[in-house]
Amino acid sequence: MAQVTVKAAVDSLDAVNDFLSEEMEKAELSMKLQTSLSLVVEEVFVNIAHYAYAPGEGDATVEFAISDGELTLTFSDEGTAYNPLTHEDPDITAKAEDRAIGGLGLLLVKKIMDGAEYRREGGRNLFILNKKL
Amino acid sequence: MTIDKKTQGDQVVLALGGRLDTTTAPELQGPLMDALADNPSVTLDFEALDYVSSAGLRVLMMGQKYATANEKKMVIKNVSEEINEVFEMTGFTDILTIE
Numbered sequence: 001m002a003q004v005t006v007k008a009a010v011d012s013l014d015a016v017n018d019f020l021s022e023e024m025e026k027a028e029l030s031m032k033l034q035t036s037l038s039l040v041v042e043e044v045f046v047n048i049a050h051y052a053y054a055p056g057e058g059d060a061t062v063e064f065a066i067s068d069g070e071l072t073l074t075f076s077d078e079g080t081a082y083n084p085l086t087h088e089d090p091d092i093t094a095k096a097e098d099r100a101i102g103g104l105g106l107l108l109v110k111k112i113m114d115g116a117e118y119r120r121e122g123g124r125n126l127f128i129l130n131k132k133l
Numbered sequence: 134m135t136i137d138k139k140t141q142g143d144q145v146v147l148a149l150g151g152r153l154d155t156t157t158a159p160e161l162q163g164p165l166m167d168a169l170a171d172n173p174s175v176t177l178d179f180e181a182l183d184y185v186s187s188a189g190l191r192v193l194m195m196g197q198k199y200a201t202a203n204e205k206k207m208v209i210k211n212v213s214e215e216i217n218e219v220f221e222m223t224g225f226t227d228i229l230t231i232e
Contacts, residue, residue, distance in 0.1 A: 010155055010156070013155060013156060014156075032215065042154055042155060043187055046188070093227070096194070097201050097202065099198070099228065101194050101195060104190050105187035108187060112222075
């Protein structure tokens with residue numbers, strides 16, 4: 001298990017990506033999976049950066065773990081309680097002119113990962129994502 | 134991300150390279166919307182593009198909405214398998230013109 005704690009800001013995305021790349025390389029994950037996980041981490045982290053502490057600021061932690069053939073990404077922050085899984089998916093069958101701009105990030109996360117769980121524990125948001133390897 | 138703009142007659146090609154993500158997507162918005170405003174057809178060449186996140190999808194959606202509303206054409210070509218998968222997961226294959 002490895003983790004990185006950074007300021008919850010879009011500027012920290014590079015640092016989070018560096019951490020992720022290093023862990024994914026160590027785990028010898030395929031390039032295809034690395035690209036997918038990079039997308040997942042960007043989507044979730046950017047949401048935290050934009051909303052968790054707004055208009056204030058705080059830290060966010062990203063944890064990477066592999067055990068029993070399953071990869072787990074855990075995002076935690078001490079921001080406003082928010083369960084991303086209650087967010088309604090956008091209609092992806094609507095015509096271009098009727099589509100909402102945005103709201104697709106979490107949909108991608110749910111499609112790429114095999115499991116997603118939200119918990120509020122000790123004043124922290126925990127968003128736990130799993131993927132079978 | 135790199136944006137390389139080429140004009141051939143009334144055909145404009147924006148060749149993108151690198152990552153179209155949260156950090157770089159705002160850099161595409163201006164050039165894409167300007168190109169669509171000034172030309173009947175704009176081609177986005179994804180040959181050298183490695184990655185698109187939802188921030189990139191957002192800009193492509195804005196371009197497509199503008200094109201649809203103003204009878205313009207926005208065409209995307211040379212889409213990699215990974216990026217096409219992102220388009221499929223989000224239903225973008227149905228609204229974008231991909232060649």
